[in-house]
Amino acid sequence: MERFREALQNRHEYARNWKKRTGGKVLGYYEPYVPEEIVYAAGILPVRLLSQHEPDDVTDRQMYGNCACSRDILNQFTKGRYDYIDGLINAEGCQWMLNAFQTTLNNKPDLFNHYIFVPDYVDGRTSKDVMRSELKVFKKALENWTGKPITDSNLDRAIEVYNTNRRLMRQVYELRRADNPVVLGSEAMEMVLASQVMDKEEMNRLLRDAIAKLAERKPRSDTGVRLMLIGSPTSDVALEELVESLGANIVIDELCTGSCYFWNEVIAQSDRLMAISLRYLGRPHCALKDNNWRRRPAHIYQLYEDYQAHGVIIAKQIYCHPHGTDNPLIWKILRERNIPFHYFERDTTLPYEETRLRMEAFINMLKPELVLK
């Protein structure tokens, strides 16, 4: 477990070492719709750009009103934390991230960069075709950049590695359905986050023996209140650890940086690019792409049922408009189904005392007998 935490906390060092070790290139990406398989097939390490909590006195120059994530990513670039990144990819998602992408490029114009258009009409009849053509363009761009072609066997291997990773993560999450899970919410979340900044093959090795070790582990005597976490992407497990310290456990999440990242696999077909585009269009929608058929509420409810949660925490980044816009529907659905939830906003820092107050109260609300315990 510690190894995942290490990789996550020292992700910059990890990537630098990876470069030294393999002499390969590193691409940073902003959005969960970036087809990592293609990047990986080109022998490049795709790294998800995550925010951290460093005082930010540089981004006001170029940004206004951005969410803390996009802001801090630019902050880190400006301060050279990401000096090992050789290029940037953005697949159309949230506009703040598009902004971070563009603004970073204005500072560092010589970085390789590519923008992938992802249909807003995700379920549209013609969307998969335009997505595929975008992937084709992207593939070509990568080939021109690295100077070597991406063969079908490259793609097959990459797809295999990624599917394996997804399967393993599903295994970990499956453990959390137990009445007393052997794996804590914070640990599981660290695994997902780590797998977004690590080389997937190495990650899979680590995951395999982590899962083996988990099999021997004794579950906590009492999991306490089972919580579900939904809302804006996160880059750390502060919240998970907080609720665990209060005698509760987050058993399932519906975050772009969490379960949604690995939930569905690429279904193989001879047209690899089509297979990949279908995978990404078919992934659990992020709040922004959940446009016409509204899959999110159903997905959230199913997870809630499957993992027998007692209540839902909605943690939204300030100025995260996709989730802000989705709130009324999510609230409506949860209320209709009589699912208790607590909504709150987070920012660069997660104000410990205030959040503790909220979580304590919410947990006690879900399990009043705890008050007199």
Add this chain to the structure above:
Amino acid sequence: MTQEYWRWTESSWTSKDIDWKKAKTITAGVDIGTNSTQAAIMCDNLLFGYANLRTGPDYRESAGAAMRQALGKSAMTLKDIRYTVGTGWGSRNVPFAQKTVDEINCHARGARFMYGPAVKTVVDLGAQTCKAIRLYAWDRIRDFMINDKCAVGMGRGIEVMADLMQVPIQEMGERSLTVGRDPEPVSTTCYAFANTEAIGLFREGYQESEVLAAYLFAIAWRIHGMVGRVQPEKELAFTGGLAKNTGITKRLEREMGMTALTSEYDPQLAGAIGAALIAQKMVEKA
């Protein structure tokens, strides 16, 4: 030094008629807020003494001071208190407490004690956070909301405003109510915005009362939006320091279309009293 307009009056009281030696169980609750600290001592669910002081930089010290004042001149000592519960922002800094409980629970119970068991909606108007609590008919919390991030610190904002306006904080509410019709509120997002925007209104030739009205209406409106999220129902009770500011409560009542219950207790005590009541339950349980 000039007058300290922001300073609100601290208070304490100890019962003379209750013979605490006869009491079966004596319990206490301490509520350390970011701005004020309350202690409440109860003998068999009767309020024996309380104190309401400004929180100092050392929370432990504040808790002790509040407790000392609540004990007052009575011969009671900490040893006589069977069980103490700490709550509030600094709940973990009550050295003599056996247990800490979250504010929401304490305020809910306190409110039902102070305003009667009919209370369905509790709005706690604190210095740092505002909370809306919705109760079932029986003692269980149905839903609660705490203000958005950008709305923190309204109470402290009002202290700052008292300074800038040079209006004693206790008089603010009354003075603001002297206007005929409320002007549009100033920025309802953040108290820092609201303060400067309100002061700026003088440029438009606003009177003091109008500026105060625009400012307090903004805060009331802000809270109104938050309270709406828990689907408030009668009976309504206001607790916390700002509950003493009629400029806010009257407007909030108007917007919510409800009249709040009244109580002979100091609304700031809700948390501490609730904590003491929980302490009582703990004793009974043992």
Add this chain to the structure above:
Amino acid sequence: MKKQRWETRPLDVWNKAKEMRAKWQQSIDTAATERVLLAQGNVGWSIGFPALRVIEDNPVGAMMANKSDEFSRICRVAGEVLGWGREICGYQLNCWGAMYLGHQQDGSKFPMRDMVIPFPDPCDQHTKRGQAPMDYSPIPRWQENWPLYTGPQDTDREKAMIEDRVYCTLYIIEEIERIFGQKFDDERFIESVKVSGGIHPYAQDVSRFMQHIPSPLSQKDLYSFYTLGGLTKGDPGETVAIWKALRDEVEWRVQNNIAAVGNERYRWMETHPPPWHFLKYYRYMEKYGAVCIGSQYSHLMAGAFEIKEDGTWGPREVFGKFGKDRPIKTREDAIRAMIGTEARGHRFKDDEVIRPYALNDFAKAYKVNGAILPLWRCGVGCTVTRKEQGLRLSEMGVRVLHYEGSQPGDRTDLDENRLLDQLDVWMESQGLRKLED
């Protein structure tokens, strides 16, 4: 105050424009009683359906903000209690707040939408827009794709995107026919596309005329016209006619040096909408003899412009070759043609969204001395890259002022007196004092 340098006089066509906007507003309110479908959104082909009217929430929200601070405030909270935070676009908060309340400001019933066809748009909040009515009452929704990409131009890519949009649109039209059993009238649609193609030349002329010193129009005037044929749809013939009339009058004003601001001595530009409840800051700037020559946003109907090799300010051809120039016979041709023109609109928008240099050409072409770039906390599309653009403008010697607010339709965070102070500071620090007070 001292004598004006140039003559000023109100626009003659202004009343006509007002009348047309009123008529449009009327047509929305009466849609239900006339047994006409009402769609949330804004698509050029809606006219093909005999009994379908489209409306975006932008104009509704803007109008509400402009009409009543109190009512829009109440509407915003109506949305807030259901879960919306304050970072949501004020247009939506106003418009859908009224939906939640069930009535409009005058107490009349809120016109519920029958379907949602969001105008594909770079702004995220637009993209997710129209979900409120769909979440509130079950109605179908079709989100057209909004193709956008950065980096070098790539014709293959653009072709694929256009094809996608064409088939998307065809598909949606079929779906509407299927679900609502309303026949799509190809002749009517094709005709309207041919006609409304005619708006652009006039609109482009109007834009060009505003390069003249003194400027014949100011931003305030533009705002009376720029939605005609776009957000506010009327009879195509009538719309083209008024644009022609406007064009002719403005040409005449230029020839006779009729000015928007009599003492014009300072020209400034904007980006994106103003605070609709506080338009008086234009008047305040006029006290300094400063005229606002508009923004790319208010020059919307002219489409995208660029500075040509010969230094003239001319329309930019983007996406055009994929449809605009071929003869319009079938529904598909018409859609291609429409997208050809629309896409240029998109193109300028995507410029504004992702290209920090977007404003520099505009500034050069209109000889502006300064630019006021509002920072809207709650409208991502209204704010994103605004600061970058400010930096680029000051690099070319244009003085930049940023002021802050929630969103054009939301007065919450706009400190009006602070804004006026900022304007004073901005002007006086450039050595200009008020000419009148």
Add this chain to the structure above:
Amino acid sequence: MITAGIDVGIESLKAVILKDGKVLARGTGLSGGANRAKAVEQVWSDALAAAGLSPSDVSRVIATGQGKHDVRFADDRVVEPVADARAARFLYPGVTAVVDIGADQVRLVTLGKGDSIMEVVMNQKCAAGLGIFLKSMARTLGMTLEEISRLPDNSPGDAAVNDGCSVFAEMDALGLLNRNTPREEVARAIIEAIVVRINSILNEKIRPAEAATVLVGGVSRNTAVVNALKRRSGINFVIPEQAEYAGALGAALIAAG
């Protein structure tokens, strides 16, 4: 010729009476909310008394500051940055930029050739009220502003607080108190948060190499804040005597023509 400048801030009033570039007298007081006009008159008569003058002796009075409209008897009004710039040029002819940190606003004025102003940058709303914030936190910590000013400048350890805005910072700072962090430590964390906000404004325009930056305004009196700001921004500010009177001084100089 005798002239005067009056600076009406959101929190405090400043008056300067000037004779041929020599300051005859200064006056100050609280801004007084609704009674600002009265407060101005009080400060004005104090200053006159201190200079032993009667109003008629003063040939020109110019008002500045957010409440400049409340100086009924002013002959003219100028905006704050213009006054600041004038004062800074008077005190340090070679100056290239002025930073004014007051109770409510942070203002950066970059100076061009002659007496032109290149650019004025005001704090964003989320960075408003830093001076007020410092004061109210001092109150919470039970420290005087002097005590805070005397804090040694070693950057805080893990006691980092949110840089989003002073209100968020306040919340984090109060959290520190809850963990029994010594109040000096908390104060430093607060100062750091303030300095981050200020620096993000300076960052936009000043290159530390251009050393000739003058720092004025109430907060410039707070050594601890200034040291922290110097460290973070790398700018070596010059701070004039009576820096909080800069606005009023500038106005008086402009009045003298």
